[in-house]
Amino acid sequence: MGFIAVLGSGLLALVASDPAGVGDAYYPGYGNAGIDVLSYELDLTIEPSANALKGVAAIRMRATSDLSLFHLDLVGLDVDAIEVGGEAATFDRDGRELRITPARAIAADSEVDVLVRYHGEPEVVPDPAVPVEGVGWFWNGDAIWVMSEPGGSAGFFPCNDHPLDKALFSFRVRVPRPLQAVANGKLVELLEEEDARTYVWSARDPMATYLVTIAIAEFDSETWTSPSGLEITNWFTKKSRESSRKAFQKTDEILEYFSSAFGPYPFEIAGNILTNARVPGALETQTKPVYGAGTGTEEVIAHELAHQWFGNAVCVEDWNDIWINEGVAEYAAWMYLESQEGAEAFAKKLKETYAMARAMKATPPGHMTVRQMFGAAVYLRGPFALHFLRRQLGDERFLALMRRWMSDHLHGNASLEDFLALVDELGGKDARAALDPWLFDESMPSVAEWDAYVEERRKDQEARRALREAERAEREALRKAQQAEEDAKKNTPKPEEPAKDGASGESKPDKPSDGR
Ligand SMILES: [Zn+2]
Missing domain, CATH: 2.60.40.1730 (tricorn interacting facor f3 domain)
Structure with missing residues (x-):
């Protein structure tokens, strides 16, 4: 794409002249030239x-x-x-x-x-x-x-x-x-x-x-060897709850699935680190992703382990290439979900995420700002680029493309532009036509069957809102009626109350009657 080519030539000029920074599009001062x-x-x-x-x-x-x-x-x-x-x-x-x-x-x-x-x-x-x-x-x-x-x-x-x-x-x-x-x-x-x-x-x-x-x-750790001979260790801080450790038992199955789909696990060892801290979410730190308290669900673990291929073994060249990390790892996690829970669960995931991306007006992952780097653009809208590429190519050609992506750039860096070039080479115009709108179109592409779901969901939410409103009005009316009844009781002298002694000079204060 022209947009990226323009940024690319800008990079070279910066690298040559300034030792502070490599001219990253989002973080120009990070890294050092020379x-x-x-x-x-x-x-x-x-x-x-x-x-x-x-x-x-x-x-x-x-x-x-x-x-x-x-x-x-x-x-x-x-x-x-x-x-x-x-x-x-x-x-x-x-x-x-x-x-x-x-x-x-x-x-x-x-x-x-x-x-x-x-x-x-x-x-x-x-x-x-x-x-x-x-x-x-x-x-x-x-x-x-x-x-x-x-x-x-x-x-x-x-x-x-x-x-x-x-x-x-x-x-x-x-x-x-x-x-x-x-x-x-x-x-x-x-x-x-x-x-x-x-x-x-x-x-x-x-x-x-x-x-x-x-x-x-202080950790509790468990180490075992996977069926394919990979050593896996999970590190659980002693302060983490037993229930929060459970999903990590799936590490084997997740890694086996990704290995069969995308090629061999790229590193010498695998595992996870579970904290009990309020750190920002989870991160795919190499060979041992780290999880903040409460983030260790099967889906998040699948996402972080997918990053060992997409993000770690093949890493961005510039931070504005972030879709090749996040969009791809997230779609890989959805594919794992599909392999475990079947087509229906996968279809549900797709339409629910589509509805969320629509509601959040997700920007195109190919044109973002640094503030949008870890937002709806890459995580919600981004995976659909791969989904429609896969639909266009069919599973066999799609997986061959992803394996080629791995072998071309293993333990190196790559850009979004490199990914597009590979799609051009292996998929041609039709493949680009399936992929590009999700990455680059200003407004998110529409999918009729999911739009029907979005509309249904909107109506459903509206109906629920109307119901809540009606219930609230009913409660309010009841409350007012009760209040009126209580006020009326206070205005009526109780029979057992002794009669006021007129001689004391006190008189009963006048109260406004109800209804005024
Ligand atoms: Zn991620």
Whole structure:
């Protein structure tokens, strides 16, 4: 589409000239030009009772141009010292930007180690797309949860905080007993001390910074191996209720379904982290999605696990590509529902979501603002783009397209434009005609059979409203009648009341009679 092509050429100009930011359409200051991080080794000592963090970030990076200065993103916290290539570097701060001047310039294409020592109390990072809760590091007195999409990771470690720069991660997290520390990937080492434990986690595959999670709490965990040989661990904070853990038993079935539909599960390990905290919803953090209190339903779990394919293994290039994460993961979750509960439940899901999207006047997911990024456009309207593409292609060709999408971009990034190009290639004009109106038309396309349902629902709601109104009027009339009766009683002298002594000079006050 022309619209996206115009934005694309704007990006290149920004990348070339400004080290602060990669020119993202929604978050132009996020990420940093001139560098490509290869790996992060985070060594963190955390005291949750005081929300105190002491960290060493060892970052291996490649210069993508000659650099006499480069930036990382970091919000809050105090930087104690920075070394580049083993030599002390100077640095200063400007908002999110940590500006680093190495002792000697770095030549394009060379690799260098950057060591950042820092400490402080991490805070939630404000975000226009998550205006109420913010994103990143959530501390609630004795536990810590991390949900960073889109820019919260810079709130607890210095990083190139944009999905374009995926890197390898390992974590060394020291916490006081009896707390435990969980992070992405596999637990490779556990060091025991008298008062503390150090958990060493390592993730095999590249990961975008926003998908990093660290969870610190007391956990009950359960580990098993799926029929296809995948190790799965669910981590439940001890404070979570037994009933809230139940749906996580479905993890196997959900992963098996997505593997058969979209290709093999992309990572070395799987699982979920259930908090008991009021964090913003749930997030698909890589290999271990995190769930806020009350969000661990089968449908939400399916959505977050679908993201392991759509969003994590294949990740947006720019935050305005968000439909390829959210719209696609949500439709995949609907397909799982269809596989479990059948055609009728699926049809009900479609028409109810359509009605909701209509009522909320969902904007086109291909033309949004940053504030609409996690709203009705992608979650309610967005999945229909895939649904009508699937109807046009038939299941076999649709699933082949989705598997090709995975294999073309596995462990990399892709854009909405890339998805459209693939639809052009494999589906042609008719496929685009089915997909495009849901993504780009200003008003949402109409579907006659669902419009009939919307109309029925509207009439039904109107009838219920009228009934409620009639009941209310009836109650009000009854109340008035009772009041009138009581007032009438008060005006009538009671027979057992002694007669007033006229000699006292008191007289009965006049009361207006009822009805005036
Ligand atoms: Zn999602």
